[in-house]
Structures are given as C-alpha cells and as structure tokens.
Amino acid sequence: MYTLGIDIGSTTSKCVILEDGKMIRAMSLVTAGTGTNGPAQAYEQVLQSAGLTQADLDYVVATGYGRKTYEAADAQMSELTCHAKGVYFQNPKCRTIIDIGGQDAKVIRLNENGGIADFVMNDKCAAGTGRFLDVMAGLLQMPVSDLQKYALAAKEPVRISSTCTVFAESEVISQLSQNVDMANLVAGICNSVASRTAALAKRAGIRETVCMSGGVAQNHGVLSALSRELDVPVVEVEYAQYMGALGAAIAAYEKVI
Template sequence: MFTLGVDIGSTTAKAVILQDGKDIVASSIIVATVGTSGVQRAVEDVLKQTNLTLSDIEATVATGYGRQTYDDADYQVSELSCHAIGAHFVFPSVRTVIDIGGQDAKVLALNEQGQLDNFVMNDKCAAGTGRFLDVMANILNLKIDDLEVEAAKAQHPAQISSTCTVFAESEVISQLANGTDIADVVAGICNSVATRVASLARRVGIREEVCMTGGVANNGGVRHALEHELGVTIAYDEKAQLMGALGASIYAFKKSLNK
C-alpha cells in the first residue's frame, strides 16, 4: 500500500511516499511559497521517482500552512499532529519536538505514545525562524548553508539582543561596521534564534528526548546553540525538514487501515 503526505509550508513544499506505513520510497523538497506550483512539483517529483500515479496512492494527507490549497488531498491535518507523528516515527523515545520553519517556531510536548500533549508557538514575528536566518545571511552575503560553518569558527560570539528582525538587522550592520568578525556575528545570530526558541520550549517544559524538525534543524549552528541554551542533547536526523510530510503519510496509512 502506498500513501502520500504533502507538507505545504510558507517557503517550501515537501512530499513523502510511504510503502505499507514504514518504508520511505520517495521524498521531495521544493523551495516555493504557498499558493504557487511548489506542491504540484513536489508531488510530480515523488511520483516520478517511484513510477507511480495518483491512482496508485491509497490515501493522501495534506498538512502545513497551505494544506487547504491542495485539492487532491483526502484529508487535511494540522502540522502539529503531523510533526508529532513524524518525529515519533524517527525517534520513538522523543518527548519534546522543536520545529522551526520558515515563518514560525513551535515546541511540542509528546506523551509516551507519541501523541501531542501540549504545544506553544510563535507566529507573530519572524525572529527565531528560518526567515530571520535568511535575512541575516543576505546581510552577510552568505548562503544559508554557510552559517553553520561560520558559527563554528567564532571565538567571541556577538550579542544580538533585538527581538525584532528589523532592529536585529540594524544591530548586525552596526556590529560589522565596528569590525566584529563575521564568524562572531553569525554565532551571535544563531544564539539569538536559540534564545527565542528556548523561551518557547521552557513554557512547554523540556522533557528528554528532544529533537528538532523543520528546515532550520539542518543548521548545526542553531542546533548546537539550542543544546547549550537548554542544557540537553538534541537528536537530529537528515529527514528533519520532511517530518511533517512523513507524519502526514503515516496518518494517511492509518486512515486507510481503518476504512
């Protein structure tokens, strides 16, 4: 049995095809804003990888910010539930999930069965999100993937104290004008994200095992800063950005079994 999960985020579209609810046979990540052709391209990509068609898919679940925009979905499910399901699938012992996406940050508390117990999210400001990192990387004329490398070189991380992206941008420019090393500025940016997300996490309560999901999880600079801020080890998997789509596909499989 094949099931499809699509996660339509604010800046990327993700798709995962599962076989029998346990084997990932195809996945795709397309950089595109919600409301564009990104989700169709992601779905076409995973179907091409498997030589399947939509008629071969038993059920499809859409999740994420733009889940209501995908007409081929059989079900729409909250990204909170799907990230919880995906994280529990990859890390069966996980109790706290930190999900940092393009436009928001969420912290989920799970019970022993991997079900969502509680959550808190910040979607009012770009600070502490992938968008914040994109803006900062642009100021520094760096690629987003360079931030982890630069942060690792830091000797004296800069203090980026502004809680607003616009003011933080001015603060970073001032740091550079004063001759602060780029590596120290980047480390300060990563620490700034970690501080904001850690405050969310403490509101939920940190229970180990802790993992990160979402695109920002791929940034080791932020992950390591969060580990230091929270005093815990954060589990990481290369499928971090696919966790929502993976959880959606697992949900689709379970719904199919219960038909």
Template structure:
C-alpha cells in the same frame, strides 16, 4: 499500499510516499511554498522518484499552511499533529520537538506514546525563524548553508539582543561597521534564534529526548546553540524538512485501515 503526505509551508513544499505504513519509499522538497507551483512540483517529483502515478496512491493527507489548497487530498491535519506523528515514527524516544520553519517556530511536548501533551508557537513576528536567518545571511553576505561553518569558527559570539528582525538587522549592520568578525556575529545570530525557540520549549516543558526538525535544523550553528541553551544534546531528525509530510503519510495509512475495518 501506498499513501502520500504533503506538507505545504510558507517557504517550501515537502512530500513523502509511504508503503504499508512502514517503509519510506520516496521524499521530495521544493523550495517554494503555498500559493506557488511548489505543491504540484513536489508531488510530481516524489511520484517520479517512487516510479508511481497518482492512481497508485491509496490516500493523500495534506498539512501545513497550504493544506487546503490541494483538491485531490483526502484529509487535512494540523502541522502540530503531523510533526508529532512523523517524529515519533522516526525517533520513538522523543519527548520534546523543536520545529523551526520558514516563518514560524513550534515547541511540542509528547507523551511516551507519541501523543501531543502540549505545544506553543511563536507569534507572527519572523524573529527566530528561517526568514530571520535568511535576512541575516544576506546582510552578512554568507550563504545560508555556510552559516554553520562560520559558527564553528567563532571565538567570542556577539550579542544580538533585538527581538524584532528589523531592529536585529540594524544591530548586525552596526556590529559589522565596528569590525566584529562575521563568525562571531553569526554565532550571535544563532544564539538569538535559539533563545527564542527555547523560550517556547521551556513553556511546553523540556524533557529528553529533544529532537529538532524543520529547515533550520539543517543549520548546525542553530542546533549547537539550542543544545547549549537547553543543556542537552539535541537530536536532528533524519531529513528534518520532511517530518510533517511523513506524519501526514502515516495518518493517510491509518485512515485507510480505519475505513477498511468498517
């Protein structure tokens, strides 16, 4: 039995196909999100990778901002539930999840069975999200995928104290004009991002294992900063962008079993 999960976020679309609720057959990520061609592109790609068609998929569950935009979906679940389900599948010892996506950040507390005990999300401000890092990378003229490398070379991280992306932008420009090293500014940006994400985690209650997912989990500098802030080793989930889609695919499988049992 094949089931599909699709996570349509603000900045990207992700999909996972699962076989018999246990085997990840294929995954795909399109770097365009809701309101675009992202969902259709990611569906086509994940099916092609698995050498399957829509007719082969028993059930499809969607999640994320754009979860109601796909007519062929059988069910929709919140991203909180899907990230929890996906992370527990991958890392059963996870108790705290930090998810940083394109325009939001979440902290989720799990019990030992993987159920959500508590969660907190940031407000609508982009500070501490992927969007914040995207703005900073453009100001610093450093590619996003290189920011982790710069972070590793920092010897005296700067302080980026502004909680607003616009004010932080001015702060970083000022630091550049004063001749501060880019690697130290980038480390400061990562520390600022970590502080905002960890404030959510503290509210939810931090307990090991701490697992990070979302697109920003691919930035080793942010992972370093969060680990330092929390005083614990943060585990990066395998394919961290697709954990929500994986959880949705698992929900699709469980829903199919429940219907068959009736």
C-alpha cells in the same frame, strides 16, 4: 499500499510516499510554498522518484499553511499532529520536539505513545524562525547554508540583543561597520534564534529526549546553541525537513488500514 503526505509550507513544499506505513519509498522538496506551483512540482517529483502514478496512491493527506487550498488531497491535518507523528516515527524516544520553520517555531511535548501532551507556538514574529536566518544571510551576502560553518568556528560570539528582526538587522549592520569577525557575528545570530526558541521550549516544559525538526535543524550552529541554552542534548531528526510530510503520510496510512 502507498500513501502520500504533502507539507505545503510558507517557503517550501515537501512530499513523502510511505509504503505499507513502514518504509519511506520516496521524498521530494521544492523551494516554493503555498500560493505557487511548488506543491504540484513536489507531487510530480515524488511520484517520478517512486516510480508510481497517481492511480497507485491509496490516500493523500495535506498539511502545512497551504493544506486547505490543496485540492488533490483526500484529507487535511494540522501541522502539529503531523510533525508529532513524523518525529515519533523516526525517534520513538522523543518527548520534546523543537520545530523551527520558515515563518514560525513550534515546541511540542509528546507522551509515551507519541501523542501531543502540550505545545506552544510563535507565529507572530519572524525573530526565532527560518525567515530571520534568511534575512540575516542576505544581509551578510552569503547562502543561508554557510551560516553553520561560520557559527561553529566562532571564538567569541557577538550578542544580538534585539527581539525584533528589524532592530536586529540594524544591530548586525552596526557590527559589520565595526569589522567584527564574521564567525563571531554569525554565531551571535544563531545564538539569538536559539535563545528565543529556548524560551518558547521552557514554556512548554522540556522532557528528554529533545529532537529538532524543520529546515533550521540542519544548521548545527543553532542546534548546538539550543543544547547550551536548554542544558540538555538536542538531536537532529533524520530527514528533519520532511517531518510534516512524513507525518501526513503516516496519517494517510492510518485512514485506510
């Protein structure tokens, strides 16, 4: 039995095909989200990677910002539910999920069965999200993937105090004009994201094990800073960026068994 989950985000589209509800058969990611042809591309790519056709799929569930406009799905499901299912599938010991996406940040507290006990979200401000890191990387004229390398090499991280992306951008420009060490500046940017996310997490209540999902989980500068801010280890979930799509594929399997 093959089920497919598609997570249509603000900046990316991800697909996961699950075999018999137990094994990840294929995954795909396209850097184009809702309102683009990214979802269709991700769908075609994952089928090709799995060596399957649309007729082989038993059920499709869509999640993410663009889930309500994706007509190829059999059902839709909230991001919170799908991320909870995906992370719990990867790490059943997880009790707190920190997910930093392109446009929002979510903290989900799980019970012993992987159900949602509580959650909080920041979807009103770009600060503390992947978008914030994208803006800062653009300002520093480096790929966002390079932020981790610089952050982990810092000796004295700069403090970025502004809670608004626009004002934080001005702070970074000011620091650049003073020839501040790049590693220390990038570490300050990562610490800024971690500080905002940690405040969100404390509102939900922290229970170990704490897992991080979403694309920003791949930035170990942010992940390490979060561990320091929360004073507990924060671990990256395997295939962190695919947790919404994986959870949707699991939900699809549960629909047909």
